[in-house]
Amino acid sequence: MTSALTKEQKERIEAKRQLALQRRNERQRLQNQNPSLSNVNSSSDKSSNPEECHRTHDQQCVIPNTCIVKRDSFALNPYTKQTRKEANCNPRQTVHNHKVYFGSRRFVHQRNNSFSTAEVVTGSCKLLSKERFIVVVPYQEQLIDIFKSLGSKIYDPQERTWNFALEDYDVLMRKVQCLKGAVSISGLPDYVLKTFLKTSHEPESFKDVDLSRIDKTLLDSLMPFQREGICFGISKKGCCLLADDMGLGKTIQSLGIAHYYIEDWPLLIVSPSSVRYLWADAIMTWLPSVPYHSVMVMTASTDYVKDARVLITSYDMMTRRQNELMEMEFGMCIMDESHFLKSSKSARTQAACKLLKNVKRVLMLSGTPALSRPIELYPQISAINPKLFPSFFEFGMRYCAGVKNSFGWDFKGSSNMKELQLLLERHLMIRRLKSDVISQLPSKVRQMVILNPEVINSKSKDMKRCVEKLDQEYLTGTEKRGALLKYYCATGKAKLKAIRDYIGDMLDSEKKFICFAHHKVVLDGICEVIREKKKEFVRIDGSTESSTRKLLCDKFQLESKYVAAVLSITAANAGITLTAAHLVVFAELYWNPGILTQAEDRAHRIGQDDSVLIQYLVAKETADDHIWPLIQSKLDVLNKAGLSKDNFLDTETSVLKNLRKQPSILNYFSEISLSDDEVADDMLASLDLEEFENCGKKPKLS
Structure with a gap:
């Protein structure tokens, strides 16, 4: 016994029927424009040679410029009016119902009959390491042939993915273009390529920076990995994110970087209110050359602080007195526990971004820079290097698994985290865990x-x-x-x-x-x-x-x-x-x-x-x-x-x-x-x- 179709089912069937009619009309229109095509079609249909009717993918030839490949794209159209127009403009090439004709030869793109003729295999490129990238895409035989043709190819049987050397990126993208209409792969963003495809990479070793201008008391107290952290900060011109694990000495490292650039002072230190005096004591301990009377801790909105050489304040006080702080023209700023700036809509984050816009050197300190969502990193990154990512939206789409819902775009997820980590480490972040430097630490x-x-x-x-x-x-x-x-x-x-x-x-x-x-x-x-x-x-x-x-x-x-x-x-x-x-x-x-x-x-x-x-x-x-x-x-x-x-x-x-x-x-x-x-x-x-x-x-x- 069968039940009657619902209204929703009838509407879905009618929509599919209309779509099929549109495809048939389009196919007839193309045949009328090129009568020779129907003759070739009929002759091939009557062919008794099964190899002629069912060519293998290895026998098929691919035509350049027939696949949509966009760098840093989030929505791809497999077959549009523009691509059809380009195909019709080429007298030697005609696209007809996913059958490609080049000259007098015919090449049939085989499709599973159970799928719609408009279905396209889609994939994306992701950074795997500083030297290699990975292509995440479903199986497609012609695409696999292209992968195998590259010398740097590596297949991961567990993940069932292919990865290649970054030097082969442009070669792969050009070859994949020949599968236009069948395969659509979004490439790596331009800012990733510019970072890791540069002909002259920044030196990986930055340990030979001259630290002689830093206070000797501080230098003599450094562990080897802390000295390395200071050298990293100096190599980034005093603009970086120190994301070392708790207890590894972010305070002493940041003071070392700050003292290296003492000519850019006055120095502003913003921290949770409970540790303001810890910073004052740290300066007295590690930087005895800095006069203690020039170090001021802001405790009230009425404090006079314009003569301070080093000003220490809390996030709440910074928010309340942001206009006055901007007038002091700080040349360097240390933001302790910078994950306090995780919400771009909060008053403290907006005040901090406005204040830091005119600061020459910005140090962010946090053992947990992204507490739960990568989007919380964006305010900190933009304060250190506002030109690293094109926009908040592109960052959210690429690294926060952006999804559009009835309320707008939702960026609460995470995606491409390995790529983001590599990008941040190259530009502005250094992070060591205790397990990385355990040999240098006391118990x-x-x-x-x-x-x-x-x-x-x-x-x-x-x-x-x-x-x-x-x-x-x-x-x-x-x-x-x-x-x-x-x-x-x-x-x-x-x-x-x-x-x-x-x-x-x-x-x-x-x-x-x-x-x-x-x-x-x-x-x-x-x-x-x-x-x-x-x-x-x-x-x-x-x-x-x-x-x-x-x-x-x-x-x-x-x-x-x-x-x-x-x-x-x-x-x-x-x-x-x-x-x-x-x-x-x-x-x-x-x-x-x-x-x-x-x-x-x-x-x-x-x-x-x-x-x-x-x-x-x-x-x-x-x-x-x-x-x-x-x-x-x-x-x-x-x-x-x-x-x-x-x-x-x-x-x-x-x-x-x-x-x-x-x-x-x-x-x-x-x-x-x-x-x-x-x-x-x-x-x-x-x-x-x-x-x-x-x-x-x-x-x-x-």
């Missing part, structure tokens, strides 16, 4: 991060009361130690806002990390900001049951959606393995360096083939001013005794400057031997932040 790289002092509540009543207590001279040793421990407890609350800001910025990189803290209020605050960012995490503290710990560790190790492990310094410093992370962050310090190194080793375990970056978040004008030197001093004693191989003295930015004169913490702990750390641990464990807040408060008068 642990420690870094001290100065938290933003603007959001550290170091002037609160609780903090002042702790300082006053510590300054009292009549206290006994035990009382002093107790006062210091309360100061440490108050410091956790005072620096919590800055810790949250730093962790929030770090989550945007989508790198797995471990975060250690001691106080419950700090652990809670870290977990809260991770939830606000809608990220998954695991937490292990003193309340976590031993049976649950293994399950939480396995989740972090095996599931990519878990980006953070929030751990208690004392409750989770041993007995667990979290080698899926290569970044360890200590939101709070701890005066026992043995506990810290044990905690570090949660990520750096036997079998870990990668270097681990360890960041210590410290706040000025807090207990950290005292605890950090204590950690260094204790480890130094252990090193001299041969009891430890760790050394915090080599930590980047290892000197924490005191902004006010305070008695050294060593005075309070001078009476405590290394074996007495357990006593201090017990004292600290008994402290609670809420208990401390109530401590010392006088009852109100009635």
Whole structure:
């Protein structure tokens, strides 16, 4: 039993019928214009020779200029009025229903009868390496014959594709033109060909650049791969994207490039607000020849900064004060964490592009320059080299798998990523992973991060009361130690806002990390900001049951959606393995360096083939001013005794400057031997932040 045709089916059948009528009428029109063709047709149809009726593709001859081949084209018409007109203008050649006649000979282009006569085999060219390109196209026998005729041909049986040397590109395109009407191949874009077909390539080795004009302190601190990164930036005239993996020293490399071009200063550094002061400290550490008073950190919209030789600001402040910054005529700019400019529609990206348009040298720094979509790279690329790609649209079509929908063009996909990587590496990008330079890296790289002092509540009543207590001279040793421990407890609350800001910025990189803290209020605050960012995490503290710990560790190790492990310094410093992370962050310090190194080793375990970056978040004008030197001093004693191989003295930015004169913490702990750390641990464990807040408060008068 058959059902009646629907209206939609009837319309589809009628459309196909009309198309068939149009083709038949066109065929009759061509036959009327050339009566001799029908005679040849009829004679061939009556031929009893099967070889005459069914010529093999090897016997067929191909005619030049009969195939549409367009470079950098996205839509190809296999048979148009223009191609028909060109065919009719040639007295020796006539195109008739995909049968090509040249002189008195006839050559039949065989087609599968199940396909429409207008169907064309389509393909595209893609860059495979700096020297070779690949042709992605379905099987077509005549095309394969052309491929085999080229000396540089290589067939990949697994991928079922052919690739060739770039030198044969023009030869291949000319030969493919003979299949006009049967094969349509879009070629490589002109900007790709101009880059890799140049007769005089840029030298691949740029390591012999003279770096003598850079500050000697910085040069003496460079690892070999960091020196190579500086040479690359200089070879690109200070306009490049440093996309090294996290922990490989993008900061020191960018400062080296910037100092090489010091004659172009003033220098603008734009970074997330949580690391502005880290940049100021880095300049003081690596570039001592730069007067520190000429380095200014913009903290408010009212700050006077026009006399700054080096200006450090945040992305938000840059957006608010863009007109004023443009008037300062910066000659060089460093954009830290440049993936903040991923959206071309955001106010910060538009402000940055406008500001950078007149800057001579632009450095972009990001370990994750394209977080998820290649289209997010375009604002960064256009700021560095606005002439690299013809337009936003062509970039989107070529590398973002552009698709047109009812709302317009959608560029959220990705395509030709290998070609894009090669193109960026040739023009403006250098990227090294830790695995590439592991032989040059120590097993642990420690870094001290100065938290933003603007959001550290170091002037609160609780903090002042702790300082006053510590300054009292009549206290006994035990009382002093107790006062210091309360100061440490108050410091956790005072620096919590800055810790949250730093962790929030770090989550945007989508790198797995471990975060250690001691106080419950700090652990809670870290977990809260991770939830606000809608990220998954695991937490292990003193309340976590031993049976649950293994399950939480396995989740972090095996599931990519878990980006953070929030751990208690004392409750989770041993007995667990979290080698899926290569970044360890200590939101709070701890005066026992043995506990810290044990905690570090949660990520750096036997079998870990990668270097681990360890960041210590410290706040000025807090207990950290005292605890950090204590950690260094204790480890130094252990090193001299041969009891430890760790050394915090080599930590980047290892000197924490005191902004006010305070008695050294060593005075309070001078009476405590290394074996007495357990006593201090017990004292600290008994402290609670809420208990401390109530401590010392006088009852109100009635």
